[in-house]
Amino acid sequence: MLTSAEVSEVTLTFADGAEHVLAVEAGQNVLDAGLAAGLPLLHQCRSGSCSSCLARLTSGHAEHRAGASSSLTPSEKAEGLRLLCMTEAQGGCSFSLGYDSKVGETKPVVAQSFVNAVERVAADVVRLELELAEGSWMTFRPGQFINVTVPGTDVVRSYSMATTPADLPRIELFIRLLPGGVMSDWLENRAAVDDVVTIEGPFGAFFLKDKVKAPHVMIAGGTGLAPMLSMIDTIRATPGKKPPVLLSFGCQTPEGLFALDRLELRGHWLPGLETRLSVDRGTCESARTGNPVAAITADDALPPDAVAYLCGPPGMIAAARAHLEALGLSSENIFAEHFTASGA
Ligand code: FES
Structure with missing residues (x-):
């Protein structure tokens, strides 16, 4: 049996008030413990780079794993923000999540799409318009992102949709061209209308909150x-x-x-x-x-x-x-x- 020194009691509270208490083992990250318990926690990379698993520490102590790099800035960490995939609990602690418990019930799917249009819209920005193939479907919240596999490679890049769920099956992305970038090379040299593109999503905890009337x-x-x-x-x-x-x-x-x-x-x-x-x-x-x-x-x-x-x-x-x-x-x-x- 694990002792209390080896297990931390971690409380996760969703924005709709749904609260769950987890037993997180020493060395285990909070995201893994939550997913193992069947909680609908948003996540994607599980390596600290996508910010999908963002949460706010509201009590107790919990830090990112020693030496782990993440997309959070020091000031964000000082404010209590944590990436659950990087976070180990040090004793009992609580986190609040910025989304309702039902949000994570929309599971990411892999879908096929076709290129509708590819055009340069600024010195270093390309507009890529995709259309979901017949039989493929996904939905998302405005602000979320998808993963795009660069055709002809196994390289995956993440981009936020500029279109809305109401525009589906059309999806529009704005992609910054980077010197030597794999996606940039495809967009500039090979991408053509009707190319098949594999996408996966939706991902991300950054999306428009419902029914907020404040500015x-x-x-x-x-x-x-x-x-x-x-x-x-x-x-x-x-x-x-x-x-x-x-x-x-x-x-x-x-x-x-x-x-x-x-x-x-x-x-x-x-x-x-x-x-x-x-x-x-x-x-x-x-x-x-x-x-x-x-x-x-x-x-x-x-x-x-x-x-x-x-x-x-x-x-x-x-x-x-x-x-x-x-x-x-x-x-x-x-x-x-x-x-x-x-x-x-
Ligand atoms: S799942 Fe991507 S930062 Fe945690």
Whole structure:
């Protein structure tokens, strides 16, 4: 029999209040223990890189495994955020999950799709439109991502959908081109209409929360715009009063900006949407010079119950979290998806 020194009692609470108590053995991570107990925990990579298993430590002590690298920044860890696939409990502790218990009941599936369109939309961004093949189906929440196997290889890359579940069987991705990247090489040199592409999903705990009427702030860096487009279109299509949405979208240079016509159109369709464009370098009539985080200021008078969605590189996410909390937002209302480049 295992002793209490070898087993920790860990409580997991879903956003809908469903609570589960787990016995987590020494050396076991909390995700494995939860999945073994049959809990509907979101996950994907199980190696600390995708953030799908994000949770917030609400009491007790639990750290990431010694020496393990993860996509969380030191400031996010200091705030209590943990990746359950990397986390070992040190005695009794509790975590809250940012999603309802029913969310994890939608299991990822492998599906076949065809290329509908592939086109360069900015200096380093390609729009890839896929259509699910007959007999294939998947659904997702706006903001989630899929894994795409690069045709002709066994290399898998993750991308957020820019389209909504209502657009299925059509799925649209915005993919950043990287020097030497396997996906980039396929997109630039071989991808063609009607190519077959294997996808798997949905994954991720970053998605639009239902029925939130408080103002929404969205900060997107580069192709981090994709999940925001899915969320904005979902807000627009949802019956009832729409929350105000302040979108701050930034790229390194004016040549990197994309989907501007769509954003303009959505500004007409969704009067509560305000879009701010930023570029780090160079000048552009429609964009300010600077980063998309600094484009949100105290003058915006964001209420404490505003919700924020952040998607971009880890440095931008960390800066945005700190900035929004300094402006009075609750850390529990800030949701983030890190985009990290997979160049090889
Ligand atoms: S499943 Fe834990 S970070 Fe991907």
